[in-house]
Amino acid sequence: MSYPLPGPSSRLLRARGPVLSALLLASLLSPALAQTPNTSEPAEQLPTFTVDSTRDVGYQATNTTSVGYINRPLKDLPQSIGILNQELLRDVGALDFAQAVQYSTNINFQIANADTNFTIRGLTSRSFFVNFLTRVTPTDSYMTERIEVVHGPASVIYGQQDAGGVVNTITKIAHLKQNRTTVELTGGDYDLRRGTFDTNIALGDHQALRVAGLYHSTEDGRAYAGIERRGLYADYLWQINPTTSIRITGESGYDHRTPFTGIITLPLNSSAQSAAAAVGLLPQKYAQSIYGPDAQSNLDYFFYTAAFTKALFNDRLNVQFTVSESMRNRNQRWGPAMKSASYATAAVGPSSINGYQITPGYAAGTPIFTQNWQLVGLDERFRFYRLQAAWELPELGGKHMLTFGGNYQPNDYPTYNTVSWLYRNPDGSPRGAIFGTSAADRMPYTVIMDGGLRYPQQLIGNGLYERKASGFQLGQIVKAGFAMLASDWGHDGRFKTLIGFRYDDMYNSNDTLGASGNTDNMIITTSAADHAKVWSKSIGAIYALTPTLNLTANYGTSLWPNVNRFDINLNLMPPTEGESYEFGLKALTPDNRYSASFTYFDLTQKNSALSVAAPLLIAQFGSSTPARAVAGAMESKGYELEFTANPTPAWTLRAGVGFADPKITTDLPQFGYPGGKTMPGVTKYTGTFFTRYNFTTGPVRGLFVGGGFNYRSENYAGYVDTNNDNIAEQQVTFPGYTTFDFLAGYSFRLARHSRLTLRINLRNAFDKSYIVATDVNFAGYGDRRQLMFSTSLEF
Template identity: 25%
Template sequence: MPPTSVPPRLKKPKSLRLAGSLSAAAALLPLSAMAQQQAAPAASAATLPTVTVQEQAIDPNPNAEVGAPYKAKTSADSRYTRPLAEIPQTISVVTGEAIRDSGQTDLKQILAVQPGITLGTGENGNAFGDRYIIRGQEARSDVFVDGLRDPGMTTRESFAIEQIEVTKGPNSSFAGRGSAGGAINAITKQATTDYSFNRISAGIGTDSHRRVTLDANKVFSETFALRANALLSSEGVPDRDPSKRQRNGLALSGLWLPNEDLSVTLDYYGLRAKDKHPDLGYYLVGTPPNRRPARGVPMYAQDADFLRSDVDTLTARVNYRFTPDVKLTSLTRYGQSKNAYATTGASSATVLDAAGNAIGTAAAIDGGHTGWQEVEYFAHQSNLRWDKQIGGLKHEFIFGLEYTDHKVLSGNYGVSSTAAPNCRTSGRNGPQGSWCITDLNGNALDNLGSLAGRSYERRDWTRDWRVKTFALSAMDTVDLTDRWTLFGGLRADHYKLTMLTQNNQTGAQTGDYRFSDTLVNGHLGVSYKINPTAMVYASFGTAQDINGGEPDASGGGYGGLIIHNGQAAGARPETSRNFELGTKFNILDDKLLATAAVFQTTKSDVTEGADYDTVGTFNTGKNRVRGIELGLAGNVTPLLEVQGGVAFMKSRVLQSSTPGFVGLPLSNFADRSAALQAKYHLTRNFEFGAVARYESGKCGGQPDTAAGHNAQGLCSQPVPSFAVYDLFATYRINKSANLRLNVLNVADKDYFTAVYRSGAFLYKGDGRAVRLTLNLDL
């Protein structure tokens, strides 16, 4: 139904509001009768206009824009003291309403529809969780939950998410180490004393899709409330049977308000994610310029293959107002995650006869890829806001301190393949017995899941990685005049990194590495208000990555610790610098936010890996990304809601230890990406919409370096461009129930999102899926 201007948050439980309304109505009945008698003669002379009242579901998200479900008004990060329309930086927000309408559930699927973000493969052993690339820079470790880094490297689900905030550009003054391309902040659903509600969603669909979620908030008094979110979900991967996904989760939040100045929230979040027969997708065949995805690759995952993520976190939040001008926000979190995978890849292979002569090509599976990690972390962050008049100017100071202790123990599995090879192929080390999944004509063989007779046995740990960090920060936002506003931030992070390595079959220690350093980063922005609804801004920000900052990677080219002469290499931190000019327009009665920005990010002192080993070249790389990004979120008309944007970017390697890389684009980088989600309210009870997504072609390779090209300058591992469309519609049965239909990838298009640098692991997007969901508001 069309949105109306209804206050988003009520200050009393529903029962109290209703009782108060009835009492007021009863008291006014006599006065109303008298007024009607006196006004009767005038009523015959003049007719008052008709007033139509329409109900609207109240959004429990305190950051939402009233009446514009696809638009967020504020960030949930208390360090941003102004509305999003006044912040001198590109921040894209995906609201809970937009997430629900889209029908996407995993965070990876949701972010893949955002311009400027591409996905990467589980490279060099990193298949623990989702891999994001923001504006050409790795961001798999730059995922935050409610402002605290979430280092679990896990599969992430949306059932407990209120909104997702994507900050574009280097962001270390907020995020600390890393965040070279930006950061992702998932805002969770919190208990509220505003009102009680119970919302249940139950969905079914093609590919055995089953999903049930619960979102219940119970107000016990004006000072205490509990909220619970639960998830039970399973589905097959469209067009890739028997690959299956299972997600089960529980999130609990308790809020206590002992007085008007203090609030205490305790949260628990748990997720159990398991993929059976996880699919590594297709592979590339042919040679440039005719290098292309293979056609009709069968589902070849082995029966014992799996991917698992178990996550448990506890978070305490304390907000205290010392005075109207001094407020403290404090967060403390302890978390654990256990992640493991055993997967099988496939690629095109040259088949040999008994004499070693090539007789054709077929697809063959590889020897498997395995890993496990146990993550344990503690984090505390306190931010003190102080609003103070100095020299006639009002300053909004934020002083912060943060301590984190992040530990990762990791290893792998032993792989046993008991079935006899069914073909002989040429390989890196000469002829070898292999398991072909197709014949020489490309026809799939039978019983592919048991082809190799594969099993896995967990081995001991190989790396014991740990980083302790203590950080101090200071920020200030000040209005210099009625039109000019200045924002500045500075942060220092002192860290200590240690890493032990051992042979996980003999137990012999193979390395003991440790070092420490201090990173200092800043952010400066200035904005000018053209009028009360529009502004222009300029900003500059920095970020730094450390040698060995990615605990899931063993190779120097993937963010793992670079070892040289038996010691951790004395590499300087990689430094990113970002310049941005932009404008933001809050228009149509503040219901639509339009943004535009031009930017340049330069990353210097890049440590470049040498092939798959841990030896690399130190601080020899430099690259640059330039681009333009446009965004739109909110109501174009009272009946039409939109959220989306477009990014045009160019990347270039400026320096490298390999001269042939200079001038080439970055790997896994899409020059153009665009997405638009739109919903139209056709009638009071029926609305429909669509999601369109486009991504230009890209070229695979190692992160932070040039995309792979041959001697003729042609891309060696191309990922074709694609456009994908989804449809959705919602029918309102009554005020408490509606039905939503989602058709994902409506054209059932074969498209690919990422490729490994060898041309294997060409991740395939999901095929067509149809889902029907019943939503009940009890």
């Protein structure tokens, strides 16, 4: 597979690339690289608001900033937090976010190979953050220090967050008085070609620069699906004096892919079921995006964060002011599934190829679907200002740390989405359905050609006239204030509390755009807005039963604005709110070699925007466009058990078991959500395990081996019960699965300060074909078996 290179025409890279390129050039030319010896420990005193991952041992991470903004031990926090550090990500062969979080408990994806569509504790989560900030740019392991999964509500810190939990990615940071560079080359199945570098440069005693770069290209192991990604990341630290510092972080990148989200074959019966019910009719080797072989997505992206930190009053008060901005420009070409529909005028018989049914038979009157290909242009910009302080209060019956501040998000987050319908005549009038003009011809069936699925005819490149047809603009203003008090009570500090409050004032608007006559001009056709003022709360307690075992309890609430989500009357939906109670145990041995946590949770969520499956919209309204949602309530109960250990200096392991049983508590059968049924897109049980052993003596010294597995139970794709005699009731499920990953490698010194490491990763070793993601409208396969070879040089 070959893709056109973006070259100098990439607008965002042209604007911001020179900044990061200059930082990269400075790092490569810095004479300090050859003058200062390597050191394994950072020399600087990291500020209160920064977590130091260099002190992780094996897969063991003991501290976090993801609750309360300040650096605190994991065992002293009342919430369940799973940390996937850089060492684990490297060992399991995780190159991106989706591959990494498979090793976290109670997390599942709703769209295959997507960064931000997943469930935590059985509930949909769009809460994806980078360094506490919402980002509209993708992430990759080349610039990732660790991934932290904060289970349960945490809106006091993150503001806009779903009840199930938050995923917060921590990026790499520069360290003072260190010079270290790592270059890594990776190749493997499906024409995988990947190169990365990561260098930390000491610029004197008080400044440091860390730069990382990426080139990644692969065909992804599926027919007509692949990705090419390039990125340049930098982090600069200036320790002006012992109490004052400035840190600037940024990334510029480009992402080109053929998106994969499932296949478009339909169920065996003639009922209008979720398209997810059809996946599994074909073997995985034929899996292809529902968007078709000619779909493309091109993304230019950029972000920066600047933070000024000052310590006052003998370090009793630490203040930080942060400015962040992320933006992306995306151009896509695809045909959304089930874009329009009518009803069959005559019965159509089934057809099959090699024993697999491709077009099921259907009766007259059955809803049938068409796809109109489109071009989508999307520009997004997100700016964020935050002022926070950590104040060590006078001792009053114990030690107390107050974190407080506020943030402001201005209304400069416009999303402009223009659509060009390819199947139009030059005068702008429709040319008719893709598969014919009669209702009987409009079934979006596929045929097997050249090892993959293709449409009956080529859809792209026919020279048809393109014209802007529709779009939307989003606006959002957020003003918020927060405070969190962490207290250690008594002289021994055995009892600890964490109490926080947050107030959000949010204004969300949505303008729908339409073409102005037979022109390319766009005008606002409808407007919607929602103004919400909401308090979020978090109250937690920890009691030390023994020096190694803590008892925890926590209550928290969550808030998520339903931007661009409309109800059945096409009104903008108000925010989703949730609350959670959880209780647990956390253990950490004095030598930090063993840690474990167990948490039981009981959470509820109201005013959730539940997507209505297209066939049900057709049955209810006669049309599936625009997409609509209904407000539902739900509950989820379950537990997480995670264990990390370093039995010996050469042996590390991590394991986890999770259970979540989300139920719909409102009865909405006419929209496919009957009360008491399991939420769609959920696997109730999750289990993960991975271990690595290093040989440190004898003739095999330097050899390391590892392996592990991921288990997911039966997947509930959805329940169709429409109270409509023409549509059959059916529970759609897919079987559970277990995949195995293995690791082997050899590491040795080339010189005093250089090391060469050879590594082999085998992901999904037994080539298990499985459904990894489901939604009410589609489903997708997980990754196929992939063998990867890596060579890294550290000096």
